[in-house]
Amino acid sequence: MDDRLRETLSAMMDDEADELSVRRLLSHHDQARVRAQWQRWQQVRDLMHSGHTPAEGVDVSTHVRAALDGRSGSARQRTSAKGISPAARWRWPAVAMVAVALVVGFGAGAGWDSREDSAATGAPEMAAQSFPDKDAAAAPVREVALQGLDKEQWEQMSQYLLEHAQHNSVGAGRGAVGYARVVSAGNGY
């Protein structure tokens, strides 16, 4: 394969090949080599664009030929449209596979399901978020942001934290954890 043919192939990749060059490429005696070169470049390009690698053995030449023969408008556009079709065609199955994997993953991962369930019924995790209403009849728990407290209010709050931590340090028999809570409350927030 000569440089001109390579150039044509390269131009095809970029949707810039003219009709004459494409015809010449398609009439090349060693179609297998042309195809192999095309596929290699396509792979490299897909890798560089972090796309999905097209499978081996895709022959675009028939489509290109058909496009050239049955063209009615701008040959170049038709060619280029067909030129990118293999990649597009191979992306779809890949997307489908990812989708299937996700579906399987969700289905198989029973832990995710239960986690979703428990998150819906259980306690909220983040202080900054509002608390979900567990009881449909009860109003949601009103949230008070600690950041919004003034100095006196915070001191009062800390006082409660401290006293509770004291109970906790001895009450639950947790040893160092209890101390940690005491110190944590004492440090201020």
Add this chain to the structure above:
Amino acid sequence: MRMNTLSSRSQISAIPALLLALLVLMLPGVVVAGSSEGEANQWLERLVPALNMTSYQGVFVYARGDQVSSMQIAHRYRDGVVEERLVMQDGGSGEIVRRGVNVVCVLPDRGRIRLDQVIPSGPFAEAFTRQLMPISRWYSAEMVGEDRVAGYEAVEIALKARDEYRYSHRLWLERTTALLVKSHVRASSGDVMEQFQFTSLEITDNIPDEKFEIRAGGREISRSLAADDLAADERAAETSPVARMNGWELGWRPDGFAPAAAPRTGRGQVVAFSDGLAAFSVFVEPAGRLNMPKGASRIGATTIYMHALESGGREFLVTVVGEVPPETARKVAESVRVQDALALEGSDS
């Protein structure tokens, strides 16, 4: 037709076989689950004595919310006496030293909170460690596996809350001594809300005396936990658990939370409740000049719920603080009823 009966017959005979196969498959699972719970409970029984009777030194970190603190600890058990020294590693240089019933606290000069309130002014751990709660009634215990914490082999135990009124816990106990070396408080979603973990640890009976001496300079406050007070407090807790609820009562609390012999704080109307693992405190006092926001605040696993209560034309502030979900704190706070406003007012002064 023939085909149908044949296939249905084979189906019928297949069902018991399938069931049998299922049973055979499940049986080891059941046995394993049963023994796992038994094993976990055996470990838990060792947990509390281990906290006092193991001698060790190290550094642990504690994180809740976005706050992380670390402390250095030396703990020695010798001739039946617990000696302990804790040194804060971040912020001000505070120290807590305990020898038996004597607690000395060295306070950092800085900080918005005076640390003398930290000193447990009531019975220390002893009174509590004796009343071990049957935590397996409120939590299902399960062996999770083995792990390594601060260089020590540890067993990991999951304590899953049996109802939504409490959080689940994970405990890591050192293999030979059952010392608690790591713990998590988790929401039902599995998210870790509070964690405690030794980052360096040495379990040894060989800790020199100077490790238990106060070294930080600063204001010293010492208190002795007099035996008389201790006994009185214990009696109060045993004979009448609601003895300290002077003038008010709790209409509801989650199953398993029993009044604990809380240290007397001088503020009067506070009662602590514990299910053996989690605890919450209930404060009831006349509303002061300070207007506190009503609702729930959270720091990690700790909820502070404030609730305004009116009784006999007087305003009261009910505060529930504990390692419980906000919904639990709210239900507890809203169930408080003031019976004798005067008794409450009097105790506050």
